[in-house]
Amino acid sequence: MSDASFDDGREAPLNLGAQDSDDLQVISTLVQDAVFPVTEMTWRPSKRRFALLLNRFRWEDKDAAAQRNRPFERVQSVLVFDDVLSVSSQGIDRRDKDMILSLLSVDFEAGEDGAGHILLTLAGDGAIRLRAEALDATLKDVTRPYRAPSGHAPHHPE
Incomplete structure (x- = not known):
């Protein structure tokens, strides 16, 4: 009998949360190069929730795919930020329903008492800035x- 190895583990959909900058850095790494249509951004002011439906490159599977000579994969994921007070953007034309955006990074700029700004940096000089009462993010694979x-x-x- 031998010890279990990492390769023996069962793959499961990601379901991660972030409540501090270190946690958010993990999510940022996993959503780097995710693409999404401009129509898949949702801001619900009454619920203080901002969400994106992303087509996320599976960075966590990249090395295994290369080693096993199998195709690289993407997965649809929902990235949700709660406790959002306002949303602003630059370099994004929401009227262009065919616009595809590419997410490069997600960062948190802390303010006082846990509040701050979440910055989603997009390829092509675009950005989304969320003013948040607290950092509360969730990344969940949905396909x-x-x-x-x-x-x-x-x-x-x-």
């Missing part, structure tokens, strides 16, 4: 993984 249409992993030259 089965599917083959990445490009067939390639995103690449960022250093």
Whole structure:
């Protein structure tokens, strides 16, 4: 009998929360290069909730896919921020219903008493800024993984 290894583990959909900057950094890494139509952003002021339906590259599976010579994958995920007081954006034309956005990073700029701003940086100089009473983020996979249409992993030259 041998010890269990990491490869013996069962893959499961991600369901992560973030309530501080360190937690949010993990989510930011996992949503880097996620793409979404401008129509998949939702701001519910009465519920103080901002949400995105993302097509997320599965960074957590990249090495295993490369080692096993199988296709890279994406998965649809919902990224939700609660306790949001206001939303502003730049470089985004909400009237262009065909616009596809690419998420580069998610950061938290802390203010007083746990409040602050969540900054979603987009490719092409776009950005979304959420003023939040507190950092309360959730990332949840909502579909089965599917083959990445490009067939390639995103690449960022250093």
